[in-house]
Amino acid sequence: MKTFxxxxxxxxxxxxxxxxxxIVVLGLFALCVILALMKPSEADMKxxxxxxxxxxxxxxxxxxxxxxxxxxxxxIIINYCSFSSSGANALSEKYVGxxxxxxxxxxxxxxxxxxxxxxxxxxLGSGENILHGAKLTLFLTTLSMVIGVAxxxxxxxxxxxxxxxxxxxxxxxxxxxxxxxxxxQLFVVYYTLPAVFGFAWxxxxxxxxxxxVYKGAFIAALIAYGLNSGAYCAExxxxxxQSIEKGQHEAAKALGLSYGQTMKLIILPQSVRRMVPPVCNxxxxxxxxxxxxxxxxxxxxxxxxxxxxxxxxxxxxxLPALVIYLVITAFFTWIFDAIEKKFSLYE
Amino acid sequence: MAQSEYILETEHVSKNYGDLVVLKDINLxxxxxxxxxxxxxxxxxxSTYLRSLNQLEKITSGKIFIKGDLFLHRENDxxxxxxxxxxxxxxxxxxxxxxxxxxxxxxxxxxxNIMLAPIEVKxxxxxxxxxxxxxxxxxxxxxxKADAFPNHLSGGQQQRVAIARALAMKPEIMLxxxxxxxxxxxxxxxxxxxxxxxANEGMTMLVVTHEMGFxxxxxxxxxFMADGIVAEEGxxxxxxxxxxxxxxxxFLKSVLNA
Numbered sequence: 001m002k003t004f005x006x007x008x009x010x011x012x013x014x015x016x017x018x019x020x021x022x023i024v025v026l027g028l029f030a031l032c033v034i035l036a037l038m039k040p041s042e043a044d045m046k047x048x049x050x051x052x053x054x055x056x057x058x059x060x061x062x063x064x065x066x067x068x069x070x071x072x073x074x075x076i077i078i079n080y081c082s083f084s085s086s087g088a089n090a091l092s093e094k095y096v097g098x099x100x101x102x103x104x105x106x107x108x109x110x111x112x113x114x115x116x117x118x119x120x121x122x123x124l125g126s127g128e129n130i131l132h133g134a135k136l137t138l139f140l141t142t143l144s145m146v147i148g149v150a151x152x153x154x155x156x157x158x159x160x161x162x163x164x165x166x167x168x169x170x171x172x173x174x175x176x177x178x179x180x181x182x183x184x185q186l187f188v189v190y191y192t193l194p195a196v197f198g199f200a201w202x203x204x205x206x207x208x209x210x211x212x213v214y215k216g217a218f219i220a221a222l223i224a225y226g227l228n229s230g231a232y233c234a235e236x237x238x239x240x241x242q243s244i245e246k247g248q249h250e251a252a253k254a255l256g257l258s259y260g261q262t263m264k265l266i267i268l269p270q271s272v273r274r275m276v277p278p279v280c281n282x283x284x285x286x287x288x289x290x291x292x293x294x295x296x297x298x299x300x301x302x303x304x305x306x307x308x309x310x311x312x313x314x315x316x317x318x319l320p321a322l323v324i325y326l327v328i329t330a331f332f333t334w335i336f337d338a339i340e341k342k343f344s345l346y347e
Numbered sequence: 348m349a350q351s352e353y354i355l356e357t358e359h360v361s362k363n364y365g366d367l368v369v370l371k372d373i374n375l376x377x378x379x380x381x382x383x384x385x386x387x388x389x390x391x392x393x394s395t396y397l398r399s400l401n402q403l404e405k406i407t408s409g410k411i412f413i414k415g416d417l418f419l420h421r422e423n424d425x426x427x428x429x430x431x432x433x434x435x436x437x438x439x440x441x442x443x444x445x446x447x448x449x450x451x452x453x454x455x456x457x458x459x460n461i462m463l464a465p466i467e468v469k470x471x472x473x474x475x476x477x478x479x480x481x482x483x484x485x486x487x488x489x490x491x492k493a494d495a496f497p498n499h500l501s502g503g504q505q506q507r508v509a510i511a512r513a514l515a516m517k518p519e520i521m522l523x524x525x526x527x528x529x530x531x532x533x534x535x536x537x538x539x540x541x542x543x544x545x546a547n548e549g550m551t552m553l554v555v556t557h558e559m560g561f562x563x564x565x566x567x568x569x570x571f572m573a574d575g576i577v578a579e580e581g582x583x584x585x586x587x588x589x590x591x592x593x594x595x596x597x598f599l600k601s602v603l604n605a
Contacts, residue, residue, distance in 0.1 A: 251450035255464035256440045346496035
């Protein structure tokens with residue numbers, strides 16, 4: 001880590017490619033900052049409403065029944081505001097604010113832009129807690145992969161263990177979790193386990209917590225995904241361990257290292273590099289499998305996009321969904337590449 | 348510790364895979380400081396014999412004594428005399444080994460390779476171990492490579508690091524399993540020189556080798572193995588100048604005239 005920081009500070013000796021990347025990243029960042037600063041404020045956006053709408057809004061302030069729904073979404077450099085009234089003479093006004101200007105967004109390109117901002121905002125789970133939208137997808141995937149890799153390593157060591165009982169147990173576990181659909185595993189954890197053992201997932205949280213049911217479902221999902229990815233990661237870890245040449249075991253044994261020491265100090269550290277590409281692959285698969293949580297009423301990117309499609313009959317919704325997935329995948333591929341590079345220093 | 352004039356003895360060491368006989372009744376007594384070279388055609392069981400000494404191969408039957416103490420006694424593929432684990436490990440550590448393919452730990456630097464076992468196995472003080480490791484590196488002529496990774500070194504350099512790594516455990520016996528077979532010809536000399544120096548310092552060595560020149564010059568005794576048995580043994584002079592066994596004669600003829 002220290003050397004990494006040193007290299008980072010030592011700008012003069014950066015590779016040309018790193019320098020260019022640095023300049024591009026800094027440039028984009030600066031552009032974002034400028035655009036963010038130029039973005040019209042929330043008050044400005046809300047002041048855009050037409051006179052009729054303003055009157056309705058004023059009535060709403062005093063009345064008990066709200067007639068106008070105001071939506072305000074802000075995404076760093078761009079924002080979106082819509083007013084829609086209900087009733088016989090329903091009015092609808094939409095505005096997009098970008099780079100110091102406010103545009104009408106009721107039709108054409110403006111409408112499309114407005115939709116994109118609104119959909120992206122909702123799919124990212126903005127304004128909600130960490131268990132919504134892209135945040136849920138990311139959180140669930142990352143956590144279950146961490147559990148999966150740790151648990152998978154244990155399973156892999158168990159599977160290659162000379163103890164036949166342990167080995168059989170681990171093999172059976174892997175066989176079961178790779179041989180059954182993730183969705184059914186999710187159902188079993190979410191519905192069957194509480195029914196059999198007489199508890200409810202929401203009981204994990206205090207009775208006063210409005211989100212208890214939702215959080216409980218998340219815990220169930222995390223357990224199901226962790227157990228499932230453990231089985232897949234076990235095979236990855238096992239393959240990586242067994243790909244280390246026999247000579248490494250022999251050299252360690254000849255030096256008097258125990259089996260545990262050999263694994264911990266010699267074999268596992270070398271396996272890490274070989275695990276990274278398949279674990280990255282597993283991660284990306286998991287990212288997309290995370291959409292199965294719609295089945296237990298959790299709101300991830302896919303679920304939200306489908307809800308938007310059915311409620312607004314808008315097919316543009318899948319475009320931001322795809323982009324969000326791609327951005328997440330690109331980011332994690334980059335991280336995994338960096339890890340792989342770090343561990344292949346010695347080659 | 349039992350008293351014995353031999354540092355290493357094997358009695359009736361045999362090994363077979365099913366019907367295939369790999370080693371047949373090998374008896375050897377090695378005195379402290381002796382250098383023994385084992386030569387022979389491939390498939391003769393030379394490496395298997397050497398590797399069975401430090402239990403990298405399981406023998407079918409036979410006894411192995413280290414410094415007069417029983418290290419291993421097996422009959423019919425079963426250990427018949429259980430030896431206390433701590434004793435056995437202590438005896439195992441009396442043997443250092445160098446492999447044909449070096450088997451350095453690629454993810455650790457040269458210095459870390461050498462320091463690993465003394466710290467992890469013998470729980471020695473890190474600073475002392477480091478000083479000794481640097482000393483050993485100087486001895487094998489690689490003092491400037493302490494922080495390099497093994498894969499960035501040449502084969503000859505890697506093998507010298509491997510020797511240093513084995514020596515760091517302060518063994519009394521060094522086992523060399525074809526240490527120069529995987530090296531480019533121009534790199535062999537440096538490794539052999541290190542081994543010669545070691546022999547001159549009085550290290551007991553068992554060397555499986557195809558380097559006849561080295562065997563002639565350095566060995567106190569040469570074993571010629573063929574088909575799992577020691578077909579002939581004697582001084583280098585005896586083996587190389589006046590071999591008696593026809594197998595030895597034909598082997599030497601083919602090797603030396605190649």
